[in-house]
Amino acid sequence: MQQAFDDARRAGLSNPAVVGVIPFDKAQPSRLFVPRHLAFLPPSAPPTAICGLPCGAARSCIEQPGRAGFCDAVNQALDLLREGRIDKAVLSRLLQLEFDEPPCAQTIFQGLRQQNPEAYHFAVDLPGEGVLIGASPELLLRKHRRAFSTNPLAGSAKRSLDPLTDAEAARALLDSAKDQHEHRLVIDDLERQLRPLCRTLNVPPAPTLLKTARLWHLSTRIDGELQDELSALRLACRLHPTPALCGFPTAAAKQVIAELEPFDRGVFGGIIGWCDAAGNGEWAVVIRCGIIQQTRVRLFAGAGLVSASCPEAEWRETGTKLGTMLAAFGLDKEAV
Ligand SMILES: C=C(O[C@@H]1C=C(C(=O)O)C=C[C@H]1O)C(=O)O
Secondary structure, three states, rough: HHHHHHHEEEEEEOOEEEEEEEOOOOOOOOOOEEOOOOOOOOOOOOOOOOOOOOOOOOOOOEEEEEHHHHHHHHHHHHHHHHOOOEEEEEEEEEEEOOOOOOHHHHHHHHHHHOOOOEEEEEEEEEOOOEEEEEOOEEEEEEEEOOEEEEEEEEEEOOOOOOOHHHHHHHHHHOHHHHHHEEEEHHHHHHHHHHHHEEEEEEEEOEEEEEEOOOEEEEOOOOEEEEOOOOOHHHHHHHHHOOOOOOOOOOHHHHHHHHHHHHOOOOOOOEEEEEEEOOOOOOEEEEEOEEEEEEEEEEEEEEEEEEOOOOOHHHHHEEEHHHHHHHHOOOOOOOOO
């Protein structure tokens, strides 16, 4: 990386940066590069109207696993949770769509921005794999000098178009012992990892609510100041994957995921962002995303499981999460 930074400086960049994606499994190769041209732009307003349709109707749609397979995997994870082998596992599923014509990545990206203005939007070409596009609500790390923030999410509820029902869903999520427990496992683990590295660390005692267009999430924003310099890339890699995307304890949860998920997550559940030569940077979790590879599109969604989880509810939750991307393809007409 140092060599690439030096080359970029010689090419005229005063503060080069590394940008790209690190997969869910850190043992897999990362897709990082040091661009020769780099611009940090002020955030622009999301488009208010989208020109043209992103794609036609899907010719086929394969669920991997389907409902029965997913519920079966959740039940197997629940056995391990109840035996005390793990405290939390995040299981995911994928939807593979086939179109007659390649969908227009640019139109889909703009649709995602319009529908999810608050999200971390990304669109990146993964050589040989397609274009990764997403609108993630989850910040793994933002770091400037020694000050940093992380904002893990865990515990989710579907939103409603009806304001009263929507407010009730939010209240029920805050009151849910199962979701609070699922969230706490993430916060406690992050705190354990961060505390020894920090001069100051502020961990709020209870989560607040964060909303996307379709979901409520339990959210805790943690702020701190590092004792020693550690680049945003190094710190992000140390924290990734958090129990929000993997489970807890990390190694055992990873093993459960490898045994129970019928596909390789690849970059799904990974992290995407940048880190400059001074060590500043920002990394978001790769969720609410999909990969467009010519006429084939793969969309991913997962849900955290604890011993009080119910397979059908987790299936529905992953369905709601998939709705974020489906809507951008014009394939889910639900307004929230
Ligand atoms: C795994 C996903 O989301 C993660 C799991 C959540 C949960 O289990 O409640 C909430 C936000 C994310 O940390 C996803 O969106 O695919």
